[in-house]
Amino acid sequence: MFEVWDVTASRALASKATFEDAQDELDRACRQRYLQTVADGTSPAQRYDFEIRQEGQPVAWLTYTPDVGRPYESVTAAGLGTGGPQ
Secondary structure, eight states: OEEEEETTTTEEEEEESSHHHHHHHHHHHHHHHHHHHHHHTOOOOOOEEEEEEETTEEEEEEEEOOOTTSOOOOHHHHOOBOSSOO
8 A cells, every 4th residue: 555645734645556546646636736826826936745655654755846837747757756865
């Protein structure tokens, strides 16, 4: 089981059976942040930190800042950080 966490807000977003499903959930969360920023009409000053955890330990992480100067692009297509903090 994989959990998707919004580390910025210290809350779990979802539990998924596979890593791929967890990546899809993470992408959905980033798209939502992007759409909220566009709707607010504000500059993207907010940075969001996410993790995918397995058995309570981070297995992938992502820092996301919405770029409203271009259309949304999948964050999972660019790749997630794995292998431990750097």
